[in-house]
Structure formats: structure tokens, C-alpha cells
Amino acid sequence: MGRKAGRTLDERRAEWSARWDEVKPAPFRLAREVVPGLYQVRTRGSRCYLVVEDEITLIDSGNPGSGERILTALKELGRSPDDIARILITHYHIDHVGGLPEIQKFAPGKTGVHIAEAAHVESDQPLPNPFQHPLLAKVIQPYLLRNDPGRARVDVVLQDGDELPALGGLRIVHTPGHTAGHISILFPNRGVLLVGDSMQYKFGRLMLPSRLFSEDMSEAATSIRKMAGLEFDTLVFSHFRPIVGGADQRARDFARTLAVSAAS
Numbered sequence: 001m002g003r004k005a006g007r008t009l010d011e012r013r014a015e016w017s018a019r020w021d022e023v024k025p026a027p028f029r030l031a032r033e034v035v036p037g038l039y040q041v042r043t044r045g046s047r048c049y050l051v052v053e054d055e056i057t058l059i060d061s062g063n064p065g066s067g068e069r070i071l072t073a074l075k076e077l078g079r080s081p082d083d084i085a086r087i088l089i090t091h092y093h094i095d096h097v098g099g100l101p102e103i104q105k106f107a108p109g110k111t112g113v114h115i116a117e118a119a120h121v122e123s124d125q126p127l128p129n130p131f132q133h134p135l136l137a138k139v140i141q142p143y144l145l146r147n148d149p150g151r152a153r154v155d156v157v158l159q160d161g162d163e164l165p166a167l168g169g170l171r172i173v174h175t176p177g178h179t180a181g182h183i184s185i186l187f188p189n190r191g192v193l194l195v196g197d198s199m200q201y202k203f204g205r206l207m208l209p210s211r212l213f214s215e216d217m218s219e220a221a222t223s224i225r226k227m228a229g230l231e232f233d234t235l236v237f238s239h240f241r242p243i244v245g246g247a248d249q250r251a252r253d254f255a256r257t258l259a260v261s262a263a264s
């Protein structure tokens with residue numbers, strides 16, 4: 001993506017942040033447009049995304065209880081759940097997959113999950129505990145069992161490089177580390193990379209995914225280096241505001257710091 005001459009990255013970042021604040025939705029609006037055709041919806045516990053064109057692609061489904069919000073967001077956009085052609089899940093954590101069984105009741109679209117995680121989603125067993133620290137995992141386990149969404153349907157298993165028809169073609173990018181089957185989604189025609197939980201964006205800085213819930217930090221760093229090699233301009237996250245414009249350079253700068261610390 002071309003740089004605009006004469007303006008520093010900080011200036012551009014400030015401008016885009018201001019623009020993002022300007023378009024804060026009215027209180028009753030659940031869906032907010034990040035780039036044309038791509039809407040972010042606040043679900044319980046995270047954010048999901050709607051690619052809205054003739055057919056709709058839903059990405060992630062929030063914690064259990066999020067189905068109604070997603071339905072309401074669709075209504076706000078003048079659309080119906082019948083328009084959902086496909087549902088993609090970035091990874092099996094409950095704040096991404098928890099609303100899936102509810103949504104599958106009203107949306108006929110096919111659900112895609114990475115091949116490494118399809119079994120977790122389809123299983124009758126509770127979702128695996130995401131906490132890496134054994135004590136924290138033990139403390140949270142009763143909550144997880146109480147809130148487990150139950151099994152959901154997986155129609156398509158996804159792999160790195162798979163392409164699907166949304167926003168002129170999206171590409172599945174396998175980005176393991178946070179979980180083994182985590183996927184990011186690249187929209188080459190919109191210059192957007194949706195990274196789910198494979199990166200954090202806090203205090204204006206890109207960061208590795210949270211150690212608390214991530215299975216393999218060195219693999220997470222490798223995935224960030226892989227993503228930094230892609231062409232995009234905008235980064236969207238599951239728990240943080242997006243970086244709209246100039247995001248590729250920031251990801252590259254961040255990936256370089258990871259390469260340095262890995263080598264030292």
C-alpha cells in the first residue's frame with residue numbers, strides 16, 4: 001500500500017483515530033463499519049464481524065448469549081439471518097465460538113473452522129480450558145463448565161491458503177500460537193487483515209497475544225512475522241479498536257522487534 005508523502009505515521013494515526021471516534025455509533029446501533037462492507041459487532045466478551053454484500057459472512061460469534069445481538073445487528077443493517085452464507089470461526093475460545101450454536105439455529109450458512117480445532121467445536125465434551133496456568137485454569141473451570149455452549153456444527157474444515165468469496169475473495173491465514181488452529185483472515189481487495197486474538201493492540205502498541213491464554217508464545221511470534229509479510233493497510237482485532245491505515249508498516253516494525261528478541 002502506498003504511503004502518503006509529507007505526513008508522519010503519528011499524524012496519520014491521530015487522524016484515523018479521530019475519524020474512528022467520529023463515527024461512534026448511536027447508542028442503539030450494534031454494527032459499526034470499519035471499511036466498506038466490513039462491520040464490527042460488539043458481542044458478549046468480544047467482537048464479531050459481518051461482511052455484508054449480497055450474501056453475508058459472519059466471523060466469530062461471541063460468548064454464549066451473543067446470538068440475539070448478532071441477529072439485532074443484522075436487522076439494523078436491513079438484513080436477515082437467511083442471508084448468512086458462511087460463518088468462520090477464528091479459534092475455539094468460548095468468547096469466539098460461544099454464540100455459534102444459537103446462531104446456527106437461525107442461520108443456514110455453512111460453518112468453517114480450522115482443521116486443528118474442528119473437533120473441539122463439534123465435540124460433546126466441554127471446550128478445552130484456555131488458561132495456561134494450572135491454578136487459574138482450575139479456578140475458572142466451574143465457570144467454563146457452567147457456560148459451555150455445547151456442541152456446534154462444523155461444515156467445512158479450513159486450512160492455510162483456503163480462499164472464499166467475500167469482499168472479492170478472502171484468504172485463510174493459519175496463525176497458530178494463541179491456539180493451534182487460530183486463523184487470521186486477509187481481504188486482499190480491501191487491504192484488511194483480521195487477526196482475531198493472534199495479536200493485541202493496547203496503549204497504542206501492537207503486542208503478542210496474552211500469555212495467560214496462549215498455547216505457544218514462540219509460535220505466536222512466528223505467526224506475527226508471517227502476517228507482517230502480507231499486504232494490507234488495516235488491522236482488525238477481536239478485543240481492540242482497529243488500526244485503519246498504515247497498519248502494515250506498524251506490523252512490520254513490531255515483527256522486527258520480535259525477531260531481535262528471539263535472536264538475542
Ligand SMILES: [Zn+2]
Pocket residue numbers: 091093178197213
Ligand atoms: Zn482467544
Ligand SMILES: [Zn+2]
Pocket residue numbers: 046093095096197238239
Ligand atoms: Zn478472544
